[in-house]
Amino acid sequence: TAPGGGSPLDRAPVIPVVQLPEDVEPAQAGREVATALLAGGIPVIEITLRSEGALAAVTAVRELVPDVLVGAGTVLDVGQLEAAVEAGAQFVVTPGTTAALRQALTDLPVPALPGAATVSEVMALRDAGFDEVKVFPAEPLGGPAFVRSVLAPLREVRVCPTGGITAARAAAYLEIERVPCVGGSWLTPAELVRTGDWAGITRRAQHATTTLGS
Numbered sequence: 001t002a003p004g005g006g007s008p009l010d011r012a013p014v015i016p017v018v019q020l021p022e023d024v025e026p027a028q029a030g031r032e033v034a035t036a037l038l039a040g041g042i043p044v045i046e047i048t049l050r051s052e053g054a055l056a057a058v059t060a061v062r063e064l065v066p067d068v069l070v071g072a073g074t075v076l077d078v079g080q081l082e083a084a085v086e087a088g089a090q091f092v093v094t095p096g097t098t099a100a101l102r103q104a105l106t107d108l109p110v111p112a113l114p115g116a117a118t119v120s121e122v123m124a125l126r127d128a129g130f131d132e133v134k135v136f137p138a139e140p141l142g143g144p145a146f147v148r149s150v151l152a153p154l155r156e157v158r159v160c161p162t163g164g165i166t167a168a169r170a171a172a173y174l175e176i177e178r179v180p181c182v183g184g185s186w187l188t189p190a191e192l193v194r195t196g197d198w199a200g201i202t203r204r205a206q207h208a209t210t211t212l213g214s
């Protein structure tokens with residue numbers, strides 16, 4: 001993606017990863033969560049395709065909260081990828097990258113954040129032309145020390161570590177060169193979404209932007 005352009009990695013120190021509980025109205029909840037994050041200074045959201053209605057939530061955020069860049073996450077195959085773009089996703093995130101996904105992501109009209117868990121996987125993505133990658137699952141893989149080691153030989157790749165990262169752990173990743181942000185669900189836990197605690201989500205977002213930079 002172009003420097004300073006629409007890369008999701010440059011919006012905030014955290015890409016909030018939202019999994020909508022099954023018992024909420026997805027479009028309304030998506031809109032409320034995005035609005036709450038924006039109020040806390042975070043103009044980006046990744047909605048995972050792990051719940052019924054996730055695509056409806058993507059569309060709602062795209063149409064009703066235009067200041068928030070909305071992406072679709074947990075994209076596992078080409079069918080989901082096409083559905084996500086059709087729904088209005090402005091970027092897509094995958095947990096790992098199959099050969100079929102890698103090809104399809106190359107032709108995508110929106111930025112892609114393909115997932116990788118090893119040096120070889122990051123190298124394969126680099127060969128395919130990607131310069132931004134999601135390292136997943138970051139904490140079980142070894143945390144900041146692992147990410148630093150992966151990046152050492154790969155000079156032009158930027159990464160967004162995700163997976164098991166908490167408010168307390170995020171700063172250690174952000175100190176690493178070419179880690180502009182991390183991903184994580186700690187800003188938008190299911191309990192706050194289920195109970196409609198939008199102020200609680202705003203507080204968590206504010207805390208993240210205050211402690212990690214905006």
Ligand code: 3PG
Pocket residue numbers: 017048073074095136162163164165183184185186
């Ligand atoms: C993802 O899909 O990116 C992960 O599930 C992020 O969620 P976590 O912060 O809860 O690991």
